[in-house]
Amino acid sequence: MIIQLTRTTTGEISTALLRARRSAGSPAMGMVLTLLVVCDEKEYESALQAAMEAGREHPARILLVVRAAGRVAALDAEVRIGEGTPGEVVVIRMRGPLAAHPASVVRPLLLPDSPVVIWWPGKTPANLAEDELAGLAQRRVTDAAAVKRPIVELKLRAETYHPGDTDLSWTRLTRWRALLAAALDQYPARIQAAAVEAERGSPSADLLAAWLQSCLKVKVTHKTTAGPGLTAVRMTTAAGDIAITRPDGLLASYAVPGQPERLVALKRRETTDLITEELRRMDADEVYAHALLALQDYTKTAPAPQTAAAKRATAKTASARKSTAKRTTAAKKAAPARRTTKTASKRPTTRRSAAKKAASAAEAATQPTAEQAAADQAVDQVDQVVEQPTSHVAEQPAEQTAEQAPANEGTT
């Protein structure tokens, strides 16, 4: 049953839910959690699909909060019950000034007592702790790989980590980590070094490398390959490498010193799978927190081999970092004002588009084609993370990007 409600209120949505549930014979009584999905119109279709499929395993009330275009405050809703999911789905579209106060709409619709999980399939607020909807949830699921600059995003997650946060780039690693741990169960040798190979810009690869480095206390190198996703992990022991290589994203080969090479199924997982795994646990993932912390150390120690050109670039960004650090604190102070400027957003449009140009220029600068520079890209991007909050408020000085762009000109 699908009930469309236009120009509605939370009270009407609640009534519609109750009515729909009654007429369907109370099918949704065992719901275990409320899943909040925050997205925009573009991400809506795929997010709804993934959430409903995850809902098949976890009967949940799924609230899909869609930021829709429009100047006049309006609330439209669509209640779905018994439409291929055991729980309830409510699609909530908010327009105009109302979109700035989503919690006021969502709060009355949360299930009593049971946990609330929030998931951003795409763009995520810069600081989860300050987000109104994030504050309602025990668990906050982000996906660094879904945004334009994943490694920057992940670094941001590391800086703003709060217990209860998780990123799907960590969930994607579970099978890899399980296999690696099992390999060391079987072959408990001392690891002397390790290497992670993955396609460029894979946040999972960075996390995995950081996690390995902090657990094994050895240097973990990071190599870029054609992908897809992670392609190999090697752990060097005195007798040879423990290696798991997966060139095709499906079937991996597993090698341990002194033993024959074997195959192991290691398929890249669907979003539904990942969300299902996330919903399985409602407490904070301390190991993820640890890995994020390790990621900060990992990227600081810059493990990838460097060319002279890349070194120059790093030095530059490093010096830039000092100045941006000052700006960040300034931006933080300005942060509370951010939301209001966003909603009353007529005035800054010109400034914003300027900033957009600057940002895309910066982006182009960070996508060098030369192999060595690519290897160093992670470091490059990570350094830019500091600038992220500033660019968000559209106050990034143009001269900085201008200064950066020519440095990498030859590579684009």
Place this chain on the structure above:
Amino acid sequence: MTPPLTERVNPLRDPRDRRLPRIAGPCVLVIFGVTGDLSTKKLMPAVYDLANRGLLPPGFALVGFARRDWEHEDFAKIVHDAVKQHARTPFREEVWRQLSEGIRFVSGQIGDGDSIRRLRDTIAELDEARGTGGNHAFYLSIPPGLFQTVVDQLREYGLAEQRYGQWSRVVIEKPFGHDLTSARELNRVVSSVFPSSSVFRIDHYLGKETVQNMMALRFANQLFEPVWNNNYVDHVQITMAEDIGIGGRAGYFDGIGIARDVIQNHLLQLLALTAMEEPTSFEAAQLRAEKQKVLAAARPAERMDLHTARGRYAGGWQGGVKVASYLEEKGIPRTSTTETFAAIRVDIDNRRWAGVPFYLRTGKRLARRVTEIALGFKRAPHLPFSSTDTAELGYNALVLRIQPDEGVTLRFGAKVPGTQMEIREVNMDFAYGGSFTESSPEAYERLILDVLLGDPPLFPQHEEVELSWQILDPVLDYWASLDEAPESYEPGGWGPACANEMLARDGHVWRRP
């Protein structure tokens, strides 16, 4: 070969990291009697499901042993088809490729030295090719009469040896003997070769999940424990009903009967889990200790003639199908006195349960397939309502549904809306399937994984098996001493009249599950 290494903590393991499953080490699973129904419908799909969930090691090998003229490829085809048809999780080509690399078949006969030698060579080849490092599990999906032969041969050909850094385990299925003496004999045979920690007895009716669910319900909650005793509980009914007949199992079933088949292991295990005290920890040994204590305190009712009942299904219509009576089933002699329905009362002589009868019943061709434990509570000592108000109020009941639709039901009285004062019983339902994240793995998946991981089994060890026989043997002896055949009952009902009379004597009524 893995060099002998000193014990080291795995740096990648963190007790807080609950995402990481334990993956079994490389090993060979040898299935004897691989052509059986159980093997194609349960074992092979379970192996695949484990692989699909990423719980099987990369170096896993499956060896089938049976009296067929098959090549490895023929056997792989059988496994492939079995998996496609019966696996719980979707079929994926890459998982199959991982598995199929390690599938072998040994054609041979139990008791034949050449066959076992071939099996040994195949296993040795796998140890080399798959790096399984001498870790072997033997699944005996064969009649118990052959256990001795197989186990002796495994020893003779060095396949049962427990070497350092390697393991060799054996899995046996119920029935664990057919009375106390034979159970002891069986245990002697198996334990002469395998230490008790390497023997895994499976009761596939009772998955580990179920056991753990019951433990969680009883011991993780404050709500139930205070009333879980003879102050509040009036009686307990444990039911396992099947809607099917004996099918093609005449040879196995006739002469054994349903009491041996179901009550001895399954129902008495459920009774033990319901009635036991809280274990000091959830280690397998502690759990077993508590179960043994309560089983040792349990005994059948003194008057067998009053507190036991047995029956045998007659022919007739069941669920829209005409079905044959037990005596008309293929392979059953006319003179058979084997029961297909059994009900007994068990009393537990301890402080918690003295005076609370436990009624156990099981049968074939009953109305529907269901397993449940129902705790019937005493009535409220005083009802401030008139008797007409509460005419439809029975007793409060807490029902643990084991299958199908595992969950918990609480029955209590509620006022009928709009009436002046009328109280009727209502259900409060909880279903694992409705509130939980994943479908429970099959009992076999858990068991095979436990075997491969070497997790101490939650399944009964021989002490419990023997205690169970001590409870059941007097009943079986009494039934054997009777001249008349078991009472007939209509198919698709809830058993013979004598079962109802048995409860009526104590002033109770069987629940309709």
